Amino acid sequence: MIISAATYLKKYKPPTRFWVASMLFMACLLNYMMKVNFSINLVAMVEPTSNDSTPLPDYGQRYNWSQHDQANLLGAYFYGYLITSVPGGILAERFGGKTVAGATLAASAILTVLTPLSASLGMGAVFAVRFVIGLLGGATYPSCHNIISQWAPPDEKGKFVAALMGGTFGTVITLPLSAVIVESMGWNWAFYISGIFSFAICIIWFLVVADTPAKHKHISIDEQKYIEISLGENLSKKRKWPPFLKLLTSLPFIALLLLHYGNMWGLTFLITAAPKFLSEVLKFQLAKAGFLSSLPHLARLLLAFGFGAVADLIRRKSWLQTTKLRKSFCLFSHIIPGLFLILLGLVGRDPYVCVTIITLSLGFNGAASVTNLQNSQDLAPNYAGTLYGVINLFGTTPGFFSPLVVASFTHDENTLEQWKYVFFVGSAVYITPALFFMIFGTAAVQPWNFDKKNDDKTIELETGQTVAPENKQTVPK
Template sequence: MAFINLPCLHIPKRFNIAVMLFMACLMSYMMRVNLSINIIAMVEQTHSNATEPLPNYGPRYNWSQTDQANLLGAYFYGYMITSLPAGMLAENFGGKPVAGWSCLGAAALTALTPLAAAWDKWAVFAIRFLIGFLGGVVYPCCHNLVSKWSPPDEKGKFVAALMGGTFGTVITWPISGMLIEGLGWDWAFYMVGLFVLIVTLVWFYIVADSPAQHNSITIKEREYIEKSLGDTITTKKRWPPYKSLLISLPFWALLLLHYGSMWGLFFLITATPKFLSEVLGFNLSSAGFLSSLPHLARLLCAFGFGAVADLIRRKNWLSVTAMRKVFCLSSHILPGIMLIVLAFFGRDPYFCVAVMTISLGFNGAATSSNLQNSQDLAPNYAGTLYGIINCVGTTPGIFSPMIVAAFTKESNTIDQWHNVFLIGAAAYIIPAVIFWLFGSGEIQKWNEIDKKKSKDDVVNTKL
């Protein structure tokens, strides 16, 4: 990476940080979603309608639909626990080391998954729980780094960089499908672990916790970032204002909005490969590729919506509050409507894929609604806020596989998925309505707690 320092290239260090944030989220999702498709090749029989012999991709285990749901949900149990303190850890110890060491540990555990599967399903549950436990810190750490590195009128693009997780899904499922069919399902774990190890080493080399701590940033760029952030960011170690959060309507509106977005996302992450393979009849490599299309659409749309949001903010066409609420139409209402369409008219396999792709594509606008709102409300505590809403937003990763298992226990056909899609639609639309009523894009008073005491530690310029 030495070439990035050549004066003739003029690549800002904050661009490098944004790229590494993208990669951190990509790694996190690769380790999160790989089991969703790998498990199809790991079980003896996936549905009662199977009539042909199952392909030999490696050892197969007698795991019921409930067992599979529990294994898919295990990651989120661990993830939920560390999401809560992750923001505080990043704010006090730095987003770089906390996220970096967690990724290294999760990479090792991912590579150990085949060994755990040969031992017992509960060993796999424990491995997935620990991977989630380590992965729970990544996004709050990234939000902490965004709050330190992103000028306000570049916030949309920085938050869009956190869609690296979506790209992780895009590449993991088709690559895993090909690895499974070519080498066996165990290699779909080994290769992910190796990739994460390599990228994490690059993360430690490039990332710094703030512009002031970067060893090769130009004075001009550092001063530009610090001046643009003004006195909204402090370097003082502090305890988050939990009491103020509990009575803040804008925070509760954000929490519900994020929950709705995560329900739609995690439902598609945990259920789409299963739906395409078992219900619509696609083979593993096709299921992996088609399952990734909605996430590719979400990634591309996220950068588009993020750029539009930055333009609106730069031109002052809308207040931040109005802008967040307008983007809810794309991030929540339209995806919900698409799931209703899927519930009533989803009979053709390719029509189903198209509707799911459109639905999650619109949800890319989350970069300009729920994914950015914690930065609006409290830049000093952006990691903490995101950690809390992400903890609650993780629960759909636990509930949605259980709901799918409950509805498909007797028979796994398109009719059994009708109510599953309607539940997802409600999870999208209802929180958006609540956010329209109570949401805000203004910096809250509790962001400035102890501001007078920490005057000397604050970046002394005005936003």
């Protein structure tokens, strides 16, 4: 029987939280689009530093910026990003994740459009623009975690957190699309198009997203009540200052911090050091390999949703208590990827074997959507944005430290033998935090999530449920 589109949509209309999760995916995509587009556009913006006399393509005006200048411009974003990781979470908890994420993304889009103008004013102006875009970008992920804490039922958090992999997809599509725009229209249009597109999505963001289900104009009463009841008594309507002292001295939080650091070290290492190994040691130009260059990122994106869906099913069926679920999935998110690094050091002789190992390692790391990327939601739903901001602040530092480790081992010789030890160190930093988390980590809501008067009133059961003794209400965790 054929039914009309209107009847179909009315009968099979996705819940409002589906659209919220979709916009979280897009927010992270935009964040990375405006983060990485500069790296490829910069190549077309500068004069070459070599003595090659080959005529250059006309992609627009070129600037005489040295390699040192270019390095500073590329780093400007990250200097700003580090500053706002923690404040971004605090702002989201006080003013709402919708407002903070939407406003910062919209401002970043405007600055992206203004980047060509800043280039005409000088390198200092470009540095300032990129620095401010980084300041704004640092608030995106903590704000998204704040929204997840308000919108995601416990047995759907895996899929919600996997939506944050929109940043991975943003990386995959931005580099080739920017290259096409630069070659066909010039580098200035690569900024204009990405900025205009991002601003348009921000308008949709403000129309679709709300800080909480209760504030959404179009959500059904049934869905609102379902979300609110499923989240139970762990969320407070009060805007409170994060208890930093209790947070930073909490062993479960320290276990999460180390777990996230290990994840970011492995992720950064595979994205930066492994391609360097392929290029300099095995003489394989991954950038020319087309699909192969994006395959590891696609594997991580797809498997993140897969692992998230499996974890949600396990919680829905109550097959594992939540803490055991988090710890067991560390096998996939950290330990197996770390073992692949050891394998890379032992058998990394053929470029295509290396690409396969890197793809498998990053793919399994998609399970981070169940472990370190979700555990902040467990420990303190009221401060999920702040917790993620803190762990992400420390998690950004491998971007600085990982290259130093590579340099220390390859200072005298850049051979397979030296790189073997580089991979072993990377594996240890990947695996050790996972073992620590398996001992000291937990998914139980911490007492410092509540006001003093509510401390110790919520505990985790072995079934993965949460009990609030004050009103004897049991809600799914």
